[in-house]
Amino acid sequence: MASKNNTFEYGVETLTIGKALAIAKGDMQGVLNKEARKRITNSQQQVQEIVDNDRTVYGITTGFGILANAKISEEDTRTLQYKILQSHSVGVGDPIPTEVAKLMLITKMQALAQGYSGVQLETLERINWHIDNDVIPLVPEKGSVGASGDLAPLAHLFLPLIGLGEVFFRGHRYKSQEVLQQFKLAPIQLGPKEGLALINGTQFILAFAIKGVQRLHNCLEAADIIGAMSLEALTGTQAPFDARLHQLRPFAGTQLVAQRLRDMLHDSAIMQSHIDCGRVQDPYSLRCMPQVHGASRNAWLHLKELTEIELNAVTDNPIILTADDTISGGNFHGQPLALPLDYACVAAAEIGNIADRRCYLLLEGKWGLPMLLMKNVGLNSGFMIPQYTTAALVTENKTLCFPASADSIPTSLGQEDHVSMGSISGRKLNKVLDNLEYILAIELLSASQAIEFRHPLKSSAILEFAHDYVRRSVSFAEEDRIFADDINQIRNIIHDFSFVEAVNTYTSLAGVNLNKGYESFSI
Known part of the structure; x- marks a missing residue:
């Protein structure tokens, strides 16, 4: 208590x-x-x-x-x-x-x-x-x-x-x-x-919206950290995260993600080791993280703002002002939350979509990484099959993106002739987030494996801490094993918020605020 x-x-x-x-x-x-x-x-x-x-x-x-x-x-x-x-x-x-x-x-x-x-x-x-x-x-x-x-x-x-x-x-x-x-x-x-x-x-819709805001925020924070680890493992460049670029297209979510990536990659020996490698551009799933992750951040912020309005609203009917003044209206209608919940559903699915692409890049055997992230493949399948799971989950999420709020079935013999279906929107968002947590877990599993092939070079202090935190739950894989066990272990540290909370605590103790200047993007 x-x-x-x-x-x-x-x-x-x-x-x-x-x-x-x-x-x-x-x-x-x-x-x-x-x-x-x-x-x-x-x-x-x-x-x-x-x-x-x-x-x-x-x-x-x-x-x-x-x-x-x-x-x-x-x-x-x-x-x-x-x-x-x-x-x-x-x-x-x-x-x-x-x-x-x-x-x-x-x-x-x-x-x-x-x-x-x-x-x-x-x-x-x-x-x-x-x-x-x-x-x-x-x-x-x-x-x-x-x-x-x-x-x-x-x-x-x-x-x-x-x-x-x-x-x-x-x-x-x-x-x-x-x-x-x-x-x-x-x-x-x-x-x-x-x-x-x-x-x-609207308390059923609202309760699922609250959980959706909390869980999507956690996934967005995790996606930036995991995406930065994948970038390091793939020896990508941080040039596309330059603040001057994002000032020319100043969406708040995009600028926040670019700032977070710059801070997480600061003083990375891996980044410095290939600064003159001659590679012109990285694939979109690396280069466009600020734009893609940032767009989902903006959708999240919209949902958060509207949810907090609803948290303090009176949504029953009729409303009693005085014994002589009552109003029978429609404050119970769920449309104000149904629409942003459906929007957030798409935003969450897209974070999984781009994460799956990074998983695929990590397996290709390019830029100094072994094919399938294991040295002895053939006898071993390596990390090939976990990406099948991300592909399946990404596709399932796409099927869940149809907006429930686009549908309406009349009830109460036509008296209630337009309804929001926002309850389905809220439940559906949380189903997508269930899948997203597993997708991010598989990318984190793969990125943690891949980044060890860059040793003895080190990443930044923040990303090294993130990697070490993963290794408390799952070890480096020398050969095939039941990767479902690893996936579930890592999904648990994403689902219970401990991975993001641990990284945030570390950065705070180091005097770094990854979200400085963007306090509205916090809960």
Whole structure:
């Protein structure tokens, strides 16, 4: 549990991606302060006033969706909230990762705590209890069309509030009621509008966007380091990374990557050894790293900026301004995130595409490297077959790049006639990132093998550290072995962020900030 002074105040402070991830990890604790509690209570009282005065307000005294014109009596309004969670719990497929479900809870807390949704304080306190105690609802991965809110996933997320559904707790899966009884807690009795407020919103899309931003950032950082190692192994030149060149086409992502490559290659003995070799130009996958990696950086930045807007948005419906002033609109529509998620999907796939090309270059037996990165080939296949895997993964990623947001299927008998499919965009991005981590692992495996053929010459201190860090997990290959084991070992240090974090820590201790001047490109 986070210390008391390391807290975030829901509904009052601005939530960032970094803070959301810190709360999910337990390094920060989300709380409801006095101001937020007052807002929440006032909003709930305004909803009750609407019910008491029998005003016709969508979702409070009427049915939902196509049933918006069906009037609901005062005595049935509470029953309606219970039924909406039941009826909308239609998700299918495997459960989403518990961290993503926890992020859904955290982001819903931020949206509801702003005091425009009419929920009870008790309801928000129970949601926060789930977060603080890591009692995480089971949410199926499929079933949201990304408009009218992420209805099915959010319904499953909040079934435990009323004693239904399932949760993950201490590594096991339980019926929600079992865990509530263990803590001597009773189900919440939902008030008017609460069921609708809980299931309206973009928190499923948003949670996957948060993870996508975090994971893509890690892959982009790793790709620059690994690409620089491949360049060194292939005795490529750093001339195309000259700052003067990139000032003439000043895309921020491109300039950042060029700067990072210059810093990582600084004082490399390998680079100096072939400065007059006469080679005119390197292949694009080496020479154009700033342009290609940089374009993906720009796409990442766009996704990050829009995700942080959504993190602090109110996305349910209707919005309660006062008892006399409510707005029924479409803030639940996922299109604002669906489009950048699809764009980021392409950006992630392209990092894998160019990495695969560098893997191929490392195998050709040119520029002083042995063919297939092994001296005794014929008897050994060397590193030929790992590149088959990158080729397969790159192609799979290409098939995942069709934009889900380009499709729409009408629902609710045409009342909800255009939907975003952003839930699919978010899940798809994270599938591409799964594959990208393996592609980068194979390039890192190959580059680490190749760069040893340049010994006794040394690369820069930063890249030598990166190579040594890899060698803690995987040794140089003198002959064939089960390379899947090596790939998985290296993928693990990419996936858990330890490779990038270790390199960044080393550079920081050495007084080098690879991202200096580009702080917006950090989380």
